[in-house]
Amino acid sequence: MEDKILISSEEIQKRVKELGKQITEDYQGKEIVVVGVLTGAYVFVADLLREVKTPIERLEFISISSYGDSMESSGNVRMYLDLKKDIKDKHVLIIEDIVDTGLTLHSLMELFEARHPASIKLASLLYKPAREKYKINIDYLGFTIDDHFVYGYGLDLFSKCRHVPHVAIYSGEAKK
Numbered sequence: 713m714e715d716k717i718l719i720s721s722e723e724i725q726k727r728v729k730e731l732g733k734q735i736t737e738d739y740q741g742k743e744i745v746v747v748g749v750l751t752g753a754y755v756f757v758a759d760l761l762r763e764v765k766t767p768i769e770r771l772e773f774i775s776i777s778s779y780g781d782s783m784e785s786s787g788n789v790r791m792y793l794d795l796k797k798d799i800k801d802k803h804v805l806i807i808e809d810i811v812d813t814g815l816t817l818h819s820l821m822e823l824f825e826a827r828h829p830a831s832i833k834l835a836s837l838l839y840k841p842a843r844e845k846y847k848i849n850i851d852y853l854g855f856t857i858d859d860h861f862v863y864g865y866g867l868d869l870f871s872k873c874r875h876v877p878h879v880a881i882y883s884g885e886a887k888k
């Protein structure tokens with residue numbers, strides 16, 4: 713069975729523009745420290761930031777994961793790459809690809825809040841409410857999706873397909 717396109721590249725670009733506009737309006741007069749969550753958010757970060765017209769003080773990437781190699785959340789979180797500079801008194805905008813169980817963001821928020829930023833907000837391209845275990849407040853949400861395993865636009869399918877310009881539903885079997 714061929715994988716179905718869930719969200720086309722055109723739909724994504726339209727939504728990204730809207731989110732960029734909203735972020736620009738919300739952060740008037742403030743400088744933002746943007747934190748992209750590797751690896752899945754890399755495309756969203758690049759597209760979204762080009763739609764943000766307020767000053768961005770710096771962009772950093774972190775690598776944190778609650779996933780092993782399978783499609784089920786492993787339930788534990790590992791930080792592979794942390795921020796280079798402090799976020800104390802900064803306006804932090806985290807950009808993530810997808811909120812699934814919410815475990816990754818829950819842990820990350822806790823960690824960042826302990827560093828006393830002036831504010832902390834979250835942009836996520838996708839949200840899968842059916843799998844939610846931790847309630848996460850997503851300030852800038854691209855799309856709410858049903859319980860499918862999806863890939864493309866930065867999200868991987870067993871490490872592949874991140875470069876696909878749309879979001880597709882994987883129709884195959886879960887890799888054990």
Ligand code: IMP
Pocket residue numbers: 752778779785808809810811812813814815816817860861862863867868869
């Ligand atoms: P959470 O901690 O369960 O919310 O998982 C978040 C992470 O799981 C995301 O940053 C993704 O890397 C990965 N993930 C969850 N669902 C999918 C999916 O449908 N496709 C690809 N990666 C996913």
